[in-house]
Every structure is written in C-alpha cells, then in structure tokens.
Amino acid sequence: MTGISALGFDLILAALILGxxxxxxxxxxxxxxxxxxxxxxxxxxxxxxxxxxxDVALTEAALGAGLTGxxxxxxxxxxxxxxxPAGNNTSDEMRRPPAGARLASMVVAGSISGVxxxxxxxxxxxxxxxxxxxxxxxxxxxxxxxxxxxxNFRGWDTLLESxxxxxxxxxxxxxxxDRDWGRRAGLRQHxxxxxxxxxxxxxxxxxxxxxxxxxxxxxSSYPGGAFQGGTVLAAVWLLIMMAGLMPVPRMxxxxxxxxxxxxxxxxxxxxxxxxxxxxxxxLPPTYAKPLILTIEAALTLSIAATLALLVLGxxxxxx
Amino acid sequence: MITSATIFGLCGxxxxxxxxxxxxxxxxxLRRLLAFNVIGSxxxxxxxxTAARTPTGATDPVPxxxxxxxxxxxxxxxxxxxxxxxxxxRISGKACLPEDADTIDGGPHPSxxxxxxx
Numbered sequence: 001m002t003g004i005s006a007l008g009f010d011l012i013l014a015a016l017i018l019g020x021x022x023x024x025x026x027x028x029x030x031x032x033x034x035x036x037x038x039x040x041x042x043x044x045x046x047x048x049x050x051x052x053x054x055d056v057a058l059t060e061a062a063l064g065a066g067l068t069g070x071x072x073x074x075x076x077x078x079x080x081x082x083x084x085p086a087g088n089n090t091s092d093e094m095r096r097p098p099a100g101a102r103l104a105s106m107v108v109a110g111s112i113s114g115v116x117x118x119x120x121x122x123x124x125x126x127x128x129x130x131x132x133x134x135x136x137x138x139x140x141x142x143x144x145x146x147x148x149x150x151x152n153f154r155g156w157d158t159l160l161e162s163x164x165x166x167x168x169x170x171x172x173x174x175x176x177x178d179r180d181w182g183r184r185a186g187l188r189q190h191x192x193x194x195x196x197x198x199x200x201x202x203x204x205x206x207x208x209x210x211x212x213x214x215x216x217x218x219x220s221s222y223p224g225g226a227f228q229g230g231t232v233l234a235a236v237w238l239l240i241m242m243a244g245l246m247p248v249p250r251m252x253x254x255x256x257x258x259x260x261x262x263x264x265x266x267x268x269x270x271x272x273x274x275x276x277x278x279x280x281x282x283l284p285p286t287y288a289k290p291l292i293l294t295i296e297a298a299l300t301l302s303i304a305a306t307l308a309l310l311v312l313g314x315x316x317x318x319x
Numbered sequence: 320m321i322t323s324a325t326i327f328g329l330c331g332x333x334x335x336x337x338x339x340x341x342x343x344x345x346x347x348x349l350r351r352l353l354a355f356n357v358i359g360s361x362x363x364x365x366x367x368x369t370a371a372r373t374p375t376g377a378t379d380p381v382p383x384x385x386x387x388x389x390x391x392x393x394x395x396x397x398x399x400x401x402x403x404x405x406x407x408x409r410i411s412g413k414a415c416l417p418e419d420a421d422t423i424d425g426g427p428h429p430s431x432x433x434x435x436x437x
Binding site: 011014024030033048050055060062063072076079082096133138157164169237314 | 321369370
C-alpha cells in the first residue's frame with residue numbers, strides 16, 4: 001500500500017480503534033463492553049502491523065485480544081453469578097457521576113490528550129537505539145533484533161518480567177479462601193459432549209501446538225518468540241481444559257509449580273553463570289544462540305503455564 | 320507528510336484521554352479495569368509510534384521489546400485486578416466502591432454502607 005490508500009487505511013483504522021475503545025468504555029451492558037474491548041484489541045494489533053512492529057502485533061493479538069478476552073468474559077460470568085441473587089445492585093453500578101463532574105472529566109482528559117499529542121508532534125527526530133542494536137546483532141545470537149533485545153541486551157528486564165508474572169500469580173492465588181485452597185483453579189468447566197466447545201477442543205490444539213512451537217523456534221531469526229509462542233500454548237491448554245478433555249491442575253501440585261518456576265530459574269542460572277564468566281546475564285557470542293534457545297524454551301513453558309493459570313483465576317467458591 | 324506513525328501516535332494520545340475519562344467516570348470496578356487497559360494500550364501505541372517516526376519505516380527494536388514486556392505485565396496486572404474485584408464482590412456483594420456510591424447521582428444509596436453479608 002502506498003500513498004493515499006495507505007493514508008486512508010490508517011485513518012479508518014484509527015477511527016475504528018477510537019470507536020471500539022469508546023464503546024468498550026460507554027456501552028451500558030457489561031458483556032457488550034467486554035466484547036467491544038476484544039474487538040478493540042484486534043484493531044490495535046493491526047495498527048502495530050502498520051507501524052512495522054510485527055512482534056508487538058503478534059503479542060497484542062494473542063494477549064491483548066485473545067487471553068484478556070477469555071479472562072474478562074470469565075470475570076463477567078463469575079460476577080453475574082455472585083451479584084444476581086442479591087438483585088438490586090445493578091442500578092447502583094450503572095449510575096454515573098453528575099453531568100457537571102462528567103463534563104469536567106471530559107475537559108481534563110481531553111486536555112491531557114491534547115498536550116500528549118502536541119508533545120508527540122513536536123518531538124525532535126531521532127534514530128533511537130536502532131543503529132546500536134543493528135551494529136551488535138551479529139554477536140547477539142539472534143537474527144531478530146527484538147529477540148536480541150529481549151533475551152540478550154535487555155535480559156535483565158525480561159528476567160524480572162518473568163518474576164513479575166509469578167508474583168501476580170502468587171497474589172491472585174492468595175485471594176483464594178482457605179477452604180478453597182488445593183482445589184482445582186478457576187470455574188468448573190461444563191462442555192456438552194459433541195458440542196462446539198468439545199469439537200474445537202479436539203480440532204484446534206494440534207494446530208495451536210504447532211503454531212506455538214513454531215513461533216518460539218522462528219523467534220530467534222524472524223518475528224516471534226517466547227511470549228508470543230507461550231501465549232498461543234497457554235490458549236491451547238485453556239481450550240483443552242475448557243472443553244473438559246483435561247482436568248484443571250490443583251494449585252498444590254508440585255509438578256505444576258516446578259513448571260511455573262522453571263523459566264525464571266533457567267534464565268537466572270544462565271545469568272549467574274554469565275556473572276562467573278564476567279557479566280551477569282552476559283551471553284558469550286559463541287554460545288549465544290543455543291543459550292537463547294534454552295532460555296526461550298524454558299521461559300515459554302513457564303509463561304504458558306503462568307498465563308493460563310492467571311486467566312483461570314482462583315477456585316470457584318464452594319457452594 | 321502524514322505517516323502511519325503520526326496517525327497512530329495521535330490515536331494513542333486520544334486513547335489515553337478516553338481511558339482516563341472512563342476510569343474517572345465509571346463506578347463499576349470491572350469497567351474501571353477496562354478503562355485502565357485502554358489507557359495502557361494508548362501509552363503503548365504512543366510509545367511505539369514515537370519509535371516508528373522514520374522515513375525508512377524500520378521500527379526501533381528496543382521500544383518494541385519494552386512494549387512486549389509491558390503487554391504481558393498488563394495482562395498479569397489485569398488478572399490480579401479481576402481476582403481482587405471478584406474477592407471484593409464476594410465480600411461486599413457490590414461491584415462498586417462505597418465512596419463512589421455516595422458521589423454519584425442521587426446521593427448516598429441506602430444500602431451502600433451495609434455490612435458484608437459473610
């Protein structure tokens with residue numbers, strides 16, 4: 001796409017993003033708002049493609065639109081289960097602040113957008129760190145600059161991120177009530193045998209597995225990587241569990257916890273080995289590629305398990 | 320010349336304002352979480368567009384890696400937020416905070432300060 005048609009496409013896409021975002025915030029029906037938010041995520045993923053950030057587009061499509069959607073739809077289902085018997089609280093939650101306060105919020109939010117837009121337009125041109133990354137790509141062990149930054153140049157960020165994921169899961173699990181502890185995580189799954197869910201649960205996982213593993217493997221040279229692949233694998237696992245073809249693991253399972261910590265541990269271990277050789281998290285150029293693949297493989301497993309369990313949430317409260 | 324980066328940078332700036340408006344005016348906690356996510360993706364879009372403002376079109380890989388990290392952390396935070404909302408609703412029977420029930424149209428709701436049912 002060149003020239004005027006590309007400009008038109010971008011303008012329409014930006015309008016669709018803003019429209020879906022607006023509906024996700026203002027639609028009265030909570031389920032409708034969640035559906036608009038999922039659509040919004042898909043549009044944003046396309047915007048990332050237009051910006052040439054394919055790795056981000058893959059992550060946004062899989063996480064922002066995919067897993068977040070499952071998480072939020074599950075949350076709406078659980079909320080309606082908890083609040084419907086109580087009855088009259090829906091009117092309370094649908095009420096809005098007075099018109100004056102809404103107008104004031106609109107003016108303040110609009111000004112913030114305006115100032116940010118003005119700041120964005122008046123930024124000086126800069127090549128950023130693109131050239132620095134390109135110059136060192138040969139010794140990074142990865143031909144995909146984004147993977148090189150994630151695992152090698154800024155490995156510290158990614159290591160801590162995998163720990164943040166674990167911390168979020170620990171935080172979520174600590175919200176479970178004592179009597180629910182040790183039960184299976186998340187809602188009890190009901191899938192009608194022979195129904196759509198059960199059929200898709202058998203049909204899609206082989207393709208999902210192939211795609212997930214491919215994304216991790218390809219991530220060392222092309223767009224893809226541990227996060228994108230891990231998210232697809234998490235989705236496959238969730239689908240199988242939702243279709244009732246595999247039991248949801250118990251939160252106390254030792255094997256499950258070993259998988260959860262494997263990624264950060266392997267990453268940290270290689271980082272400490274690097275510290276012995278000179279630099280913490282430094283990958284020697286001769287071994288960089290196999291080390292990156294090892295880290296990515298372990299991280300993928302842990303990320304897939306952690307994301308799936310974060311989406312499942314705490315055990316359904318016993319009646 | 321108007322490029323994709325310009326359009327989506329401004330779109331990101333608009334999304335931050337939109338999300339902020341929703342975050343302030345919505346009282347339902349799950350809706351606030353949605354609005355918070357709109358703010359987040361607006362920030363990512365603004366940041367990513369800043370990294371893409373070049374005639375060559377190649378996006379800077381360092382911001383891309385940071386944004387990927389950000390998206391994953393945003394999901395983790397959202398999942399924790401959903402868990403907190405569900406736990407709050409389980410205890411209080413309501414999906415909005417008591418101070419919000421007081422400030423919205425019509426003054427205090429008679430049931431906004433009732434004790435938890437458990």
